[in-house]
Amino acid sequence: MTGTLTIVGVGPGRSELMTPSASAAIAAATDLIGYGPYLDRVTLHPGQIRHASDNRVELERARHALTLASEGRNVAVVSGGDPGVFAMAAAVFEAIETGRPEWRDLDIQVEPGVTAMLAAAADVGAPLGGDFCAISLSDNLKSWATIRRRLEAAAGADFVIALYNPLSKARPHQLGEAFTLLRQLKPASTVVVMVRAAGSGDVSRIITTLGEVDPAKADMRTLVLIGSTATRLIARDGKPPFVYTLRREVEDGR
Amino acid sequence: MTGTLTIVGVGPGRSELMTPSASAAIAAATDLIGYGPYLDRVTLHPGQIRHASDNRVELERARHALTLASEGRNVAVVSGGDPGVFAMAAAVFEAIETGRPEWRDLDIQVEPGVTAMLAAAADVGAPLGGDFCAISLSDNLKSWATIRRRLEAAAGADFVIALYNPLSKARPHQLGEAFTLLRQLKPASTVVVMVRAAGSGDVSRIITTLGEVDPAKADMRTLVLIGSTATRLIARDGKPPFVYTLRREVEDGR
Incomplete structure (x- = not known):
């Protein structure tokens, strides 16, 4: 499998508080997945696919992201603040642990951010x-x-x-x-x-x-x-x- | 007094993890003060003055920064990670509280960063x-x-x-x-x-x-x-x- 999955922290709000590393991860993605208001903060370029979801279906969203990555897509899971602090990263790893064995072989990265x-x-x-x-x-x-x-x-x-x-x-x-x-x-x-x-x-x-x-x-x-x-x-x-x-x-x- | 003092978090290390807001604050400063290894991470432009110091003189460094700001300089106190987490921001506010009354009227800002x-x-x-x-x-x-x-x-x-x-x-x-x-x-x-x-x-x-x-x-x-x-x-x-x-x-x- 050649897909990638990056869990990206877009910071607390203003785009000037998003790290260049997070911006680059978002720019490199083919698919962006996240809670709608967080996705609204990032500018998509033509060809990028936006998968917005409700805020309370984190595991389902994580599995969707992992499925896309396992199909060879370059997926960014877009999270507010820092993805590791009361946000999406733990849900993604829980989905990996409880999910398909091949998900463990994917290239998974976490991009930290300024938490609230x-x-x-x-x-x-x-x-x-x-x-x-x-x-x-x-x-x-x-x-x-x-x-x-x-x-x-x-x-x-x-x-x-x-x-x-x-x-x-x-x-x-x-x-x-x-x-x-x-x-x-x-x-x-x-x-x-x-x-x-x-x-x-x-x-x-x-x-x-x-x-x-x-x-x-x-x-x-x-x-x-x-x-x-x-x-x-x-x-x-x-x-x-x-x-x-x-x-x-x-x-x-x- | 028209000076400013911004306590800037440059993040944990790679420049791609420094926020654009922090970079802008550093670019706008006339004087940069901080522990040498943190100052080494930022690129100065001509005319900016670099005041490097040892890591264990935080209050003294804070007072120096406040003195410069009170003289009308635009000072950036450069801190690793997030300046508010075991870094320079608390020392600056301690210096303000215990220092000259007019320091309270300065334009003081804190630029958050990705802490370690x-x-x-x-x-x-x-x-x-x-x-x-x-x-x-x-x-x-x-x-x-x-x-x-x-x-x-x-x-x-x-x-x-x-x-x-x-x-x-x-x-x-x-x-x-x-x-x-x-x-x-x-x-x-x-x-x-x-x-x-x-x-x-x-x-x-x-x-x-x-x-x-x-x-x-x-x-x-x-x-x-x-x-x-x-x-x-x-x-x-x-x-x-x-x-x-x-x-x-x-x-x-x-």
């Missing part, structure tokens, strides 16, 4: 400046008990926390439940940042505290950052504050 | 496919007790773990100590990946297990990934295995 938490952090300063963790609040594929356990561990060890997939129409209450849990474990003064459409042309952000944050202000395009004890605000005249996390600890006084 | 763990993950498959955390093993700025506490929390909640700064000449034993601790908390069969110079032209990787891993094979350019219970290998004929983390849980059997 990096764009969101850059938008407000440097809130990921210390140790941090990334948790998807979606319980489509894992239990809410596991999510709670991870939030508790992250709070207990004073990680900065990045929340992906904070809520959706089908899961409207999860971000609020996460905030309720974290309020029992972290100070009400903890810095919380909600960046919507990070890295896109219509970014917006809310900088608040764990005590004050309103989960109704988030939607499925929002990336939520919850600070550690070392996360601080720098006030500015007439502008929103900078948010950053000290590289050193503050537990012993500062 | 994303390039390392892409190199081997999709090991960051589930919830994960990123921990710097450097105890220059935090205590080893805090690092231990975070490793324990990450193991207990079954996060995938990305370790930055695993060791250095001044800290030769820390990665070995981290593995010793994690062996008490996680199965010996846990997948471990060590990727050296991820995202560069001379990348190399070791795919092994927590029981077998040799910390002496890592150096300061190595990114270490330690799997969760859902991290798996896909064997291939004549090629290294793919490594990925299932999006769903495996605790209840699979």
Whole structure:
């Protein structure tokens, strides 16, 4: 088999945040597969075939991509952000492991990208400046008990926390439940940042505290950052504050 | 003041992994400041001034950059990977908070980039496919007790773990100590990946297990990934295995 499959991260939104390596992978593909809004971000040239799909059929989309590659096509699976972070890459490898043996012999590559938490952090300063963790609040594929356990561990060890997939129409209450849990474990003064459409042309952000944050202000395009004890605000005249996390600890006084 | 300061992530190594937005920020600068090897990755045009420095004087370098910007220069602070992840951005904001009041009025931007763990993950498959955390093993700025506490929390909640700064000449034993601790908390069969110079032209990787891993094979350019219970290998004929983390849980059997 001579087909190829590249899982390409197109970054968080603006085309200037897509790497040249990702652009080249897309330009070299005969077939582009992905969730429609991600495919809309790339310009096709004549002869390239576009296979748009719904956002919730990841394994099916992965198998479709692998089938095309096994037929000799050069396939790009187009993923938002970084394909390895709560995006398409894991689904493709799951499809390979559970699929036809010859799929393992295909030329499979992953093109990394700027994932949403990096764009969101850059938008407000440097809130990921210390140790941090990334948790998807979606319980489509894992239990809410596991999510709670991870939030508790992250709070207990004073990680900065990045929340992906904070809520959706089908899961409207999860971000609020996460905030309720974290309020029992972290100070009400903890810095919380909600960046919507990070890295896109219509970014917006809310900088608040764990005590004050309103989960109704988030939607499925929002990336939520919850600070550690070392996360601080720098006030500015007439502008929103900078948010950053000290590289050193503050537990012993500062 | 009309100066600007942009903290630019040049990505993990290959220039094709630097975003066009980062390239544009560098091209627009009058002055480039950074650790020499990162500055070596960018091409200067005539008239641009290069201020190279050692890797361990981050606050001093940040203050130099802010001073130049306050004098009206357009300064790019050049950082490897993503500037917000164990890199220069937090140092710049710390310098702003503790520095001259007028520095807060400067036009400060952060240009995100592909951080090392994303390039390392892409190199081997999709090991960051589930919830994960990123921990710097450097105890220059935090205590080893805090690092231990975070490793324990990450193991207990079954996060995938990305370790930055695993060791250095001044800290030769820390990665070995981290593995010793994690062996008490996680199965010996846990997948471990060590990727050296991820995202560069001379990348190399070791795919092994927590029981077998040799910390002496890592150096300061190595990114270490330690799997969760859902991290798996896909064997291939004549090629290294793919490594990925299932999006769903495996605790209840699979």
